[in-house]
Amino acid sequence: MLCQGGPFSSTIATMRYSRLVSKTIRETPKSVRVPSHALLLRGGFIRPLSQGLFSYLPLGTRVVRRLKRLIREEMIGLGGQEVFLPLTNPRQIWIDSGRDAIYGEDMIRFEVRSGKKLVLAPTHEEAMVELVKSVVTSYRELPVFLFQFQTKFRNEERPRGGLIRTKEFVMKDGYSFHRSFTELNNFFPRVFEAYTRIFQACRVPAVPAESSVGMMMGDRSYEFLMPTEHGDDLVIRCAGCGYTANADVAVGDLDSPEEEPGEVGRVETGRAHTMEQLSGELGVPRSRLAKTMVYSHDDELILAVVRGDQEVSSEKLRALIRRTSLQLADRDELQFHGILADYVSPIGLPVDILNLNLSVRVIVDVVVERTPNLTIATNEEGVHLTNVNHGRDFSGEITGDISRVLPGARCHHCGGELVEERVLELGHIFRLGDYYSRRLKLSFADATGRRFHPVMGSYGLGLGRLMAAVAEANHDKRGINWPPALAPYRYFLMAIGRSAKLAKIAEGIHEELGDDVLFDDRRVSISAKFKDADLIGVPYRLILSHRTAERGEVELLARGMRSPRRLPIRGIAATLGDLAEELDGA
RNA sequence: CGGGCUGUAGCGCAGGGGUUUAGCGUACUUGUCUGGGGGACAAGGGGUCGGCGGUUCAAAUCCGCCCAGCCCGACCA
Structure with a gap:
């Protein structure tokens, strides 16, 4: 017990604003340009520690927790099992995979006391293969799909835009191991669909695009991209048929004149x-x-x-x-x-x-x-x-x-006009083939006794960047409008006036709704509470006033909705529970 | 890595041709009144003027170096 009767004594998971370690900021610091960055900072979700490094405050941490829950459910639905690998890797496995030579300064290499060479892992294919090598012993255990939420460190040349590009970030990274390409090809679309559902739940308009595999090796990959001027990737899109591909790999047609060859x-x-x-x-x-x-x-x-x-x-x-x-x-x-x-x-x-x-x-x-x-x-x-x-x-x-492909080229598929579009990369899924299993010597005997290297896929999704994308895609002048599945709190509770009677009723509601509610118990003007509720982006507001309390009612107001709805205070948790589907569907 | 811009209270800014106590708004603290969209009044606290060095009787102010943040660019021959 930390102390008795003090602010830490509550055993119920409730939160009153006066105790919340957070601070909304009225003015946007001038160095901040990107809306998601400004909103996350102003709403008290994140604070910068240094260039490209951000601390998550309690509100930000709660959003991340919800994101993880959503993603975890989808991964488990794919048969995934959650693991947790070290952030640091022995450099040797990177040398063995051949990627130590390919990764430049983006990967931090260092030595520990014994002289052992380590790296801060920018991704975990190598370590995951090592893990599978040590536990999976028969082809009959395949396919295997493992995922984790783990910090990646990439020594970015230029972090920017708040959470859009940071040096250190948490990624959901998944890795699948298959007996054959056919098996991988059957699994791959299911991951694709799971990603699509995740972005839908986040209310982020992500579009899939063919992409380059870059330093990941493998033969084919798809990115999930959100169109935004604050992104730092370019895609080529066809307005006609919807063809979308990363500008690095997009294909298009170009006219060439018909002429007889002349003399040099x-x-x-x-x-x-x-x-x-x-x-x-x-x-x-x-x-x-x-x-x-x-x-x-x-x-x-x-x-x-x-x-x-x-x-x-x-x-x-x-x-x-x-x-x-x-x-x-x-x-x-x-x-x-x-x-x-x-x-x-x-x-x-x-x-x-x-x-x-x-x-x-x-x-x-x-x-x-x-x-x-x-x-x-x-x-x-x-x-x-x-x-x-x-x-x-x-x-x-x-x-x-x-x-x-430059703007002006024509679509290879439908002849339509191709245009360039700026996008933010949210997720990237790769068909890796047997590059890693071969290099790192992961192999099994198949049914006929012949050895083979499992065929792999890898599936990344950056949490911080996704959080920024959600803010980018769901905000107005007043603040973020979190999708209910992600909001740090579902309800923002406030009482108008300081009467002891109202305060007591508010306390009651507060305890009844528990962890779903942020109770604004501050002695600030009601309008300040409204502004903060908007900025933080809590989807539903519960307002207690003398007028309604007399009748045993509390007002419910969805963010951005004009007229409130009156609900009986008695049994409020159950009432709200019944309404949940109707409210969230809007 | 190259170029540009900016560093004065948590945030937004003023001052800046050298002069005694560095200011404004907001935020913060205390109190009273208020209470349906950042309320009013009053009284307070908070600064190595990014850092180091130089010029000077005297530097936030002039000079030099460094650091940090932000923005742009990173080779299309």
């Missing part, structure tokens, strides 16, 4: 350094120019040729040539290899680079292949060639779709 010519191109300058100088549209971007990967140089009005998608290029990471070469690197950055081209490559212990690969975009009579550089300063045609004048080792 040579033009002086002075000081033009960019496609735009070149286009201006020559009076040729950018779509009739070609440019070459140089990527490096170990001891390979990759020359990616796209049309002058296009940009290389390093994601598409990476996938096409099956490399795990790909870096655009910087100018120093080009200089080192004797390449003129502004005039790099698959044509006229310097002989000495071809002789080096370096493999030089030329990858050509399909649009370049189709576009006749292009103007292209030739590794010679100030000179370009005209009427260059792929196949006749140069060719690549591989031809494929390696350019980004």
